[in-house]
Amino acid sequence: MEFGSKGNRRKKMLVNAQAEQLYGHCLQFYSQPPIENISLSEFEIFAVERLKLLKTVENLGVSHVKASELYNKKLDKELSNLNFPIRAEADDKKPFSVPSEYDKRRKDHISHFILRLAYCQTEDLRRWFIQQEIDLFRHRFNDLKAQYKKEFLHRNSLHYDTITVEEKNSLTKKLINSSFAVSGVTVKEEDFYKVPFQDALDLVRGRKVYLQEGFVYIPHMDIVTIILNDFRTRLSKALALTARSLPAVLSDERLQPLLNHLSHAYVGQDYSIQKSIGKISLDQIDPLSAKSFPLCTRQLHRALRESHHLRHGGRMQYGLFLKGIGLTLDQALQFWRSEFVKGKVDADKFDKAYAYSIRHMFGKEGKRTDYTPYSCMKVILSNPPSQGDHHGCPFRHSDPELLKQKLQSYKVSSGGVSQILELVKGMHYQLACQKYFELTHNVEDSVFSLNHPNQYFIESQKLLGGPGAGVKVEVKREDNPIPKPSLVAPCQTPAPGNVPQDVAAEMSEDLDSFFQDA
């Protein structure tokens, strides 16, 4: 990308010639970087708005089934609010609508490349960026009409091997039984692609495809999986390359702070602030766990007290939570040791086998990363509990029946229980937890949007005026203006219309607030 101020005529001509090639289709693989000059303010706006979009993608992915009707509807709404291309409008062929389809595609293109710069620096950032971009791409591709899908494959020269009719016939039954959406008719009429299983991991993971001798047999309608895999590979390679050339970009003092802020914005508040440290004494944990812990850590605490042991996943989730509410390393060691030695582990074994990992959590061992407490998203999405585990999100990882009993035993009214279970059924786990918060704290409408167990704790302490409330000042200031998870309506951005000056001013204001939390 060129950020120089020299307006180059030759380059401009090139831009025009490339426009059709770049923006002829409403979806692209982002294989060509933009080469035009853009103003700094446009740079900022594009970046922030794509970031908003990706945050929405992330949040929707947690509170809804991906590709469900509601998910699609909400994502489309956000795309259209932020003036990114969506299919419906492309079909309308309203050449004079403002901003034009061309503008939207250009914005899609350029903003993607700006975020590549901001999100190429660490493994974590890359992973997050790739994941959201892929979810976004999947949505947009699925949304295309068949003819556009074909055109997309053609434009990007994507060819995949199909299997012969004979092969299809011999596998018919297995193909039908491998996917919910495949019937005898589809087998007969549709093409099936045969690719190495490594190229369709999402289908393999969910057992949604027939697998034989290391190859998967993918019906045409699932071709998006292979394309996404292609997209992922390209994007991750491109990010690695971008990372290498980043120092050159960062030497531009106008861009460096912007890019840094952008990349810090994705996780929101991480609740690792050290201000609260030492405010909690160990004997307060029991009462606090009943009053101010969210269900997940309350469950972990109880399991620890009962069995005097927690497996790795539980130790991590609970240990980091405790660190986040202000336990010092010494306190943490004392806390875990005193509990473990009541069980099968003696003090000596504890010091050898467990103390290391606790010091590790506090960044005192190994690569000395100061680990941050897990967010709801992380608890819900990664490392689900298995046999013997007590970690995870109780709203996500419990049988509804057990959850019901548990809520009843915690004296949640039966009306409240059914409200919570309803939310769980709709997969709104964070909202369910927030409801639980409201019911147990006797507040009608909590003023925050829950996305972190430590946030739950702080909010609870704020209401109850306990020792954990000390951090509230920071949190308030650092509260995150980016769209919060779940049902909160997509951020209100100016409706499609004339974008220029006034809106740009509004945007940079937005940007300012954006930076405060970084």
Add this chain to the structure above:
Amino acid sequence: MPAAEYDQASLPDLLPLYYRRLFPFSQYYRWLNYGGVTKNYFQNREFSFTLKDDIYLRYQSFSTQSELEKEMQKINPYKIDIGAVYSHRPNQHNTVKSGSFQALEKELVFDIDMTDYDDVRSCCSAADICPKCWTLMTIAIRILDRALRDDFGFHHRLWVYSGRRGVHCWVCDETARKLSVAARSAVAEYLSLVKGGEETVRKVTLTDPIHPFIRESLTVVERYFSPYALLGQDILGSKEATDKVLGLVPEDVRKELLVEFQTIKNPEKRWGRIETMAKNKLTTVKKGHYFDKEIMLQYCYPRLDVNVSKGVNHLLKSPFSVHPKTGRISVPIDLRELDQFDPFDVPTISLICEELDLPLVAGEEEEPEDTKENEKEAGERRKIRDYKRTSLAKYVKLFDQFLEEMARSRKGELLRKSDFQKDF
């Protein structure tokens, strides 16, 4: 045969003998060198040793077989773990710029541990095992081995007894070693059916259509279910056990069955009723009700430690390492005789060390010394003879066969490649 009882206290005395005369170094090196095809494959491999008192040495690496041999004979590790092949020599990991030292490849591994079945076995708990619950491992191996072979097309799968309460699988195909973290976790998830922790009662949920992989797995479970679960574990015997099973069926069925079971006491008949009910449901309700199958899977289906399989850099206990608690050697399992495999028959370090001291059996007497042979070769040969005199022999032989098979397919692959090139 001497029934040498293993005593943990004797381990420090036995280990030197084991590493000096019995540990199959040449096969071990042959394995991890993979024909020397990739440069520095052995040299960049991480080994990790556990010493007395759980002292842990990570990032050990060796340039040659003899270097590994010397080091192991010097420090006599209580336990050996194998890690990934890194971008640089692991023992120099501190000297390279952080971030550039990366795990590149490793066998695709699986770890199945009996403790993960605690909620469905009544015979033992935690680290204990008995011939009754060992059937669970047999089922696990059958199901996973079939899927790894037929579904994923992996040819070189080494199954190893962990030495105590579980089994490991090392998938050694080149494609398997090169799998990314995402691919490993996808494979592990494809193979996982039992989901959920202490807060989940129903851990298996089947939906229409039943995937061919699940069908195949069910045929394995069906073979063992009646003798293992109904008779062995008696899951429909006591009131408590029966209630647990009935906790997994829909409420209306549960009520009916509770009444019926007051008169039906025989576990197999009880199970027959559950199956019939499921079948009836299947015809009346449109959406599949597979609660009988779900119960079978929840009680018998392999429970993987997914995190072990996922990470490229995850360490796993090495074959032929000793289990310090039981003294048993981590030996390969012969799948052709899987049903006969008995973990309590696996030799302990004390047994094989004792066997070394027995007088030579006829037919095994010293071969005439070849005077031209240099001393090193003679030593090497003596060592080969050494393990052949012990109960370890058949397991090393099994390992040899596994390596031979790999060498053969490597050769085939090379031939194929060169033929391919000639075509042009």
